[in-house]
Amino acid sequence: MTHPRTQGRNGRRPPRPAESEVRPYPPGDYDIVVVGSGPGALQVGYYLDRLGIDHAIISSDPGPGGMFRKWPFFQRLLSWTKPYALGDHDSREFERWDWNSLLAREPELRGISAEFMDGTSDFPSRPEMEANLTAFAERAGLRVRFGCTWESTRREETRDGDRFVLVTSDGEYRCRFPIFAVGVSEPYSPRTEGIELAVHYADTRDAESYAGKRLFIIGKQNSGFELATGLLQWASRIALSSPSPAKTSIETKSLVGVRARYVQPFEDSILGGGVDILSASTKGISRSPSGALIVKLERSDNATPMTVEADEVIAATGFTCPLRDLPDLGVATFGQAKLPAQTEFWESVSVPGIFFAGTITQGAAGLKKHGMPSNSGALHGYRYNARVLVREIARRHFGMPLERQPLAAGDLRDHLLSEATRAPELWHQKAYLASVVTLDPNDGVQDVGILPLTHFLDHEGPDAAAMTIESDGASIYPVVYVRREGAVEEHALEPDPLHDFEGLPHRRALGSILDRLTAGASVA
Amino acid sequence: MATRDEIADSIAGMAIFVDLARPQLMGVASRFEEAFFQTGTRVLRQGLTGSGFYVILDGEADVVADGQKLATLARGDFFGEVSVLLGEPPTADIVATRPLRCIVLGGPGVEGFLVDHPRVMYRMLQASARRLRNANRRMTANQ
Numbered sequence: 001m002t003h004p005r006t007q008g009r010n011g012r013r014p015p016r017p018a019e020s021e022v023r024p025y026p027p028g029d030y031d032i033v034v035v036g037s038g039p040g041a042l043q044v045g046y047y048l049d050r051l052g053i054d055h056a057i058i059s060s061d062p063g064p065g066g067m068f069r070k071w072p073f074f075q076r077l078l079s080w081t082k083p084y085a086l087g088d089h090d091s092r093e094f095e096r097w098d099w100n101s102l103l104a105r106e107p108e109l110r111g112i113s114a115e116f117m118d119g120t121s122d123f124p125s126r127p128e129m130e131a132n133l134t135a136f137a138e139r140a141g142l143r144v145r146f147g148c149t150w151e152s153t154r155r156e157e158t159r160d161g162d163r164f165v166l167v168t169s170d171g172e173y174r175c176r177f178p179i180f181a182v183g184v185s186e187p188y189s190p191r192t193e194g195i196e197l198a199v200h201y202a203d204t205r206d207a208e209s210y211a212g213k214r215l216f217i218i219g220k221q222n223s224g225f226e227l228a229t230g231l232l233q234w235a236s237r238i239a240l241s242s243p244s245p246a247k248t249s250i251e252t253k254s255l256v257g258v259r260a261r262y263v264q265p266f267e268d269s270i271l272g273g274g275v276d277i278l279s280a281s282t283k284g285i286s287r288s289p290s291g292a293l294i295v296k297l298e299r300s301d302n303a304t305p306m307t308v309e310a311d312e313v314i315a316a317t318g319f320t321c322p323l324r325d326l327p328d329l330g331v332a333t334f335g336q337a338k339l340p341a342q343t344e345f346w347e348s349v350s351v352p353g354i355f356f357a358g359t360i361t362q363g364a365a366g367l368k369k370h371g372m373p374s375n376s377g378a379l380h381g382y383r384y385n386a387r388v389l390v391r392e393i394a395r396r397h398f399g400m401p402l403e404r405q406p407l408a409a410g411d412l413r414d415h416l417l418s419e420a421t422r423a424p425e426l427w428h429q430k431a432y433l434a435s436v437v438t439l440d441p442n443d444g445v446q447d448v449g450i451l452p453l454t455h456f457l458d459h460e461g462p463d464a465a466a467m468t469i470e471s472d473g474a475s476i477y478p479v480v481y482v483r484r485e486g487a488v489e490e491h492a493l494e495p496d497p498l499h500d501f502e503g504l505p506h507r508r509a510l511g512s513i514l515d516r517l518t519a520g521a522s523v524a
Numbered sequence: 525m526a527t528r529d530e531i532a533d534s535i536a537g538m539a540i541f542v543d544l545a546r547p548q549l550m551g552v553a554s555r556f557e558e559a560f561f562q563t564g565t566r567v568l569r570q571g572l573t574g575s576g577f578y579v580i581l582d583g584e585a586d587v588v589a590d591g592q593k594l595a596t597l598a599r600g601d602f603f604g605e606v607s608v609l610l611g612e613p614p615t616a617d618i619v620a621t622r623p624l625r626c627i628v629l630g631g632p633g634v635e636g637f638l639v640d641h642p643r644v645m646y647r648m649l650q651a652s653a654r655r656l657r658n659a660n661r662r663m664t665a666n667q
Contacts, residue, residue, distance in 0.1 A: 190527065190528070190529065191527075191529065242554060243528075243547065243550040243551045243553070243554045244551050244554035244555050279551075280547070281546075281547050281550045298546070298547045299547065300547045300548065300550070300551045303545045303546070303547045303548075332560060332562075332623065333560075334558050334559065334560035334625065335557065335558040336527050336528060336558075341560040341561075341562065343562075349560070349562035349565075350562065350623075365559060367569075367572075367574065368576065368628075368630060369572075369573065369574030369575070370573075370574040370630060370631055370632055371576060371629070371630015371631055371632050371633055372630070431574070457566075457569060457572070458566055470574070472574065472632075473632045488571075489571070490571065490572050490573060490613075492573070
């Protein structure tokens with residue numbers, strides 16, 4: 001196994017002066033301005049750089065990492081990297097087992113997360129993750145103008161067409177296309193009466209300061225259970241409450257739900273061990289004459305009022321997108337997180353030309369087949385979105401043709417089954433990203449790479465096949481969508497206990513389906 | 525954009541949720557997710573598996589089967605339940621004809637939700653009965 005402990009730079013760019021010596025990307029005109037310096041911004045910036053598209057990257061932070069510069073509160077991520085999993089660390093196959101590395105063309109930049117992990121857990125610590133992202137930026141030669149805060153936005157008509165103007169603390173940036181990778185990072189608290197008596201998750205104090213306290217946590221998502229898990233040894237009693245029952249990721253069979261890392265409070269609750277998990281709406285918080293906090297609740301099952309006395313209340317009620325004045329510009333948003341509504345290529349549906357990257361791309365929900373969301377909210381999902389996004393921007397706006405690989409017609413079936421078995425894009429973005437092959441009479445069989453599934457389904461094109469991996473909650477299986485003479489058919493293949501779809505049964509099944517596209521595929 | 529409180533407010537007057545008290549409405553707002561579709565977007569796709577149950581908060585959508593418009597849906601209407609209940613792909617496209625804001629529950633969550641909320645199930649049955657009656661009337665009128 002190769003451990004790509006890369007010491008040098010990629011060779012493409014000369015070493016750059018330290019950040020303190022020079023601040024790149026001064027205010028001015030650029031084709032694209034990327035806002036942010038978390039993993040989403042770094043990933044999209046990397047591909048813009050490698051394609052040679054004129055751009056600037058600006059960030060209000062002092063260094064790379066985004067949310068990972070501070071959170072999770074208990075300093076351990078929810079996303080794993082398995083250093084000894086199958087595949088060399090620089091291989092595409094390894095990406096499936098490594099949720100924390102950014103993507104790169106250069107082998108020495110791939111799969112670098114593992115080299116920063118100390119071996120105590122397959123979930124990196126927050127500092128390990130920050131080091132991973134910082135190293136990627138440095139080794140890839142990515143430049144970011146740190147300490148540059150985006151403040152407001154407007155549109156300007158020019159002789160060369162519309163421009164977006166980003167007003168920042170350093171001056172004005174004009175661009176054809178802004179890409180906002182600003183995370184879902186603004187603390188959100190509901191307008192509950194007395195909410196000022198609670199602190200938000202973002203303002204949680206050191207764990208020791210909760211010693212002996214009765215703790216009430218509003219919210220039963222991962223952040224609430226992260227706090228509950230970390231404070232089990234400190235708090236005297238913990239209650240968590242939200243209107244709906246809490247579900248674990250094992251029950252939802254997706255990353256929606258409380259992750260398995262945080263199940264201890266469930267067990268403590270079931271065993272009567274000082275944790276209470278309630279299904280109730282928080283109606284108000286007040287302070288009693290004795291100084292205790294009184295949390296008024298309304299039970300979800302029978303609307304009965306109840307109260308819980310606590311010493312501390314923490315609102316683990318999530319975050320919203322810090323979109324500043326983009327809604328005033330016409331950017332449509334939805335949901336409690338104020339996610340911008342996006343096309344399948346992560347462009348605002350209401351203000352063309354504004355794009356998004358990073359965790360915000362969960363605003364392009366895709367099909368959510370069988371209720372299963374994409375992983376666009378997590379690095380191992382949105383890193384692929386970023387690559388597809390830059391490829392599409394390059395094609396559509398900069399005249400760069402899509403990279404395609406010719407494929408022998410006889411290899412079509414085995415190519416698609418190999419993609420189903422190995423392609424990390426399909427495994428991490430189930431029923432969301434597809435591996436697409438076109439069969440144009442004038443162009444032959446072409447592997448056109450990874451595209452959003454909804455794009456394949458909703459746009460016309462030549463005869464083609466798109467392979468996805470999907471889950472119905474009971475099993476994981478490949479699905480091939482076949483477009484023939486404009487009509488699309490869906491064909492689910494059988495699951496396999498070991499997720500190996502390259503055996504004879506799958507070859508036979510897919511071959512007979514593809515026979516309708518290319519005669520003789522089943523005997524290839 | 526809507527918080528859970530705002531979604532609970534929005535659905536409070538809808539026929540399908542009319543029997544629910546405020547905490548139950550908040551439960552619905554927590555259990556469903558909000559979704560937004562621009563004009564021209566397909567929300568459900570005829571013949572494709574794995575869809576969900578949708579309730580329209582704002583906007584309009586057409587029901588289109590084999591290229592033919594069958595009906596228009598608007599605020600308070602719901603769709604996708606037949607496909608989810610029968611475990612079969614939708615028999616029509618649902619296409620947003622104006623910016624469409626919905627709440628949606630994935631197919632696997634629908635049975636549990638309806639069992640937990642029998643009054644919603646009853647109102648859904650009522651609506652389905654009306655749709656069946658109207659379809660019968662149309663068939664009779666066309667004969």
